[in-house]
Amino acid sequence: MTLDPRAPRSGQRPRWTHLLGAPSSSVTWRSYGYLWFMLLLGPFALAYVLVTVAVTAGAAVTxxxxxxxxxxxxxxxxxGAGYRRLAGALLDARVAAPVPRRARTGFWPRLGGALGDPVGWRALLFMLAALPVxxxxxxVSTxxxxxxxxxxxxxxxxxxLPPDLAMDSSWHNVAGLALVALGGLVLLVLWPWVxxxxxxLLGLLTRALLGPTATSLRVAELERSRAGTVEDADARLRRIERDLHDGTQARLVAVGMQLGEAREQLxxxxxxxxxxxxxxxxxxTKDALAELRELARGIHPPALDSGLAVALETLAARAPLPVTVDVDPELEAGGRLAPATESIVYFSIAELVTNAAKHARASRVHVRVEAVADGGSGVLRVRVRDDGAGGARVVAPDGSGLRSGLAGLAERIGSVDGTFDLASPVGGPTVVTMTLPAVRAGTAGARRTGTGGRA
Incomplete structure (x- = not known):
């Protein structure tokens, strides 16, 4: 945070009173204290940088x-951590910490990771660049x-003052002293601005060199999304295994026993x-086949083989409440979407419809799927709106390792570089907007089309 004497509070006082009061503002004096601390740390930081460079250059042969x-x-x-804490304490500038170092195994990977640590080198660059500033x-401030x-x-x-240090005697009158005092007042008013x-500028250097880079944040986000996706897939496989073991498998065992008993009687x-x-x-046997079809539908709905629009229409027909589906015709005219995109959109909409019926007590859901242009690249935008009670929130996972609910949806969308936005005031309506890259099937690899599918 930097001082801006031009920003009075809600017009409570005239602007000139804020300008005159800026020199006595706590922000001004904390900024001045920040310069003092930076100046005291500067020589030690410069010495550290020089020693690091010298040792690195001298030890290159060992x-x-x-x-x-x-x-x-x-x-x-x-x-870097010390400088961030200093800026936070005196300037109220909250700079996020960089991505932590990755633990590496092996002699040469550990050595390369230490010598090539970009966060460390950026901190050294900050220490060098901040000193002249x-x-x-x-x-100038002092x-x-x-x-x-x-x-x-x-x-x-x-x-x-001795005569040789004092101003010319012509200034030592009422008009001259008043003019000197006015000049000093002008300098005091300009002091916070300067x-x-x-x-x-120091705050800009702090954010640019001591904070996380956009690339590192993106990599961390992708790693987190990938971990969530892997855990979600693992939970899904465990659920399928449990359903097969407790339901279908037990039913087929019973069928085998019944057929065995019938054979013995014959x-x-x-x-x-x-x-x-x-x-x-x-x-x-028919019940077991129905259970297997239900499990297969949970893995990959057969209706998706005929396109996203047909799959969503089938989903709406099976929903426990009225669902209106509006799919942009350009999606089908422009070719099929990638299988992963269609599957994520389908299951996300299915979960949102289930939440609307089960938790929000909604009476109607409207689904809109459209393709929009975003800087020359295609983007798929999905909006799901229900008239339920509202008040929905994205709650972080509880650490159990399972990804469920809206948090799981957000991670699922993020795993394909998409965004998830929730607007759910108390009393409704609840509107969920999801955007995903509109990757076409032709660019994502070949896809087998069902017998009733549309290309």
Whole structure:
């Protein structure tokens, strides 16, 4: 945070009162204290940078020395953390910490990871670049402050100065002293403005060199999304295994036992209950087939083979509440979407419809799927709106490893570089907007089309 004397609070006082009060503002003095601390740290930081560069260059011919140089480079992270805490304490500038170092195994990977640590090198660059800015800012700020205070109070102590240090005697009258005091007041008013420029430049260096880069944040987000997707897939496989074991498998075992008993009765000639056993086995077999079809539909709905529009229409027909589906005709005209995109869109909409019926007590759901242009690349936008009670929130996972609910949907969308936005005021309506890259099937690989599918 930097001082901006032009920003009064809600017009409570005239602007000129804020300009005159800026020199006594706590923000101004905390910024000045920040320059003091930066100046005190500057020589030590410069010495650390020079030692790091010297050790790195001198130890290039020795392996053990390179480990010492790598330790100094990694030590730049500690300096960066200290500078971030200083900016947060005195400037209220909250700069996020960079991505932590990855643990590496092996001699050469550990050495290369230490010597090539980009966070450490960026911290060293900050320590080097911040020193001249701090020196210039401190000198100019202190000069404005000292000259301003001296000018305002000059009329009270000018008489104690030796003749060779005092101003010309022509200034030692009412008009001259008043003019000197006015000049000192102008310097005091300008002091926060001048100081804030240097502090803002140091804040910019802090954010640019001591904070995380956009690339590192993106990599961390992709890793987190990938981990969530893997855990979600693992939970799905475990659920399928449990359903097969507890349901279908048990039913097929019962069918086998019933058929075995019928065979024994046929061999022994007791055919009284054979027909009843075969009828029960036949009914159990049909139930098992229905369960298998339901499980297969949960893995990959057959309707998706005919396109996303047909699959969503089938989903709407099977939903427990009225669902209106509006699919952009250009999606089908432009070719099929990638299988992963269609599957994610289908299951996300299915879960949102289920949530609307089960938790939001909605009476109607409207689904809109459209293709929009975004900087020349195709983007698929999905909007699901229900008239339920609202108040939905995205709650982070509880650490159990299972990804479910809206948090799981957000991670599922993020795993393909998409976005998830939720608007759910209390009382409704709830609107979920998802955007995904509209990758076409032709660019994602060949896809087998069903017998009733549309290309």
């Amino acid at each position: 392996v053990v020395g390179l480990f010492a140089a790598g330790g100094l480079v990694v030590g730049g992270r500690w300096w 701090t020196l210039a800012g401190f000198v 000069a404005c402050l000292v000259l301003g205070l001296g000018g305002v109070t000059y009329w009270t102590w000018f008489w104690s 100081q804030s420029g240097f502090v803002a 061999v022994s000639g007791a055919t009284d209950t054979v027909g009843e056993l075969l009828e029960v086995a036949h009914a159990s």
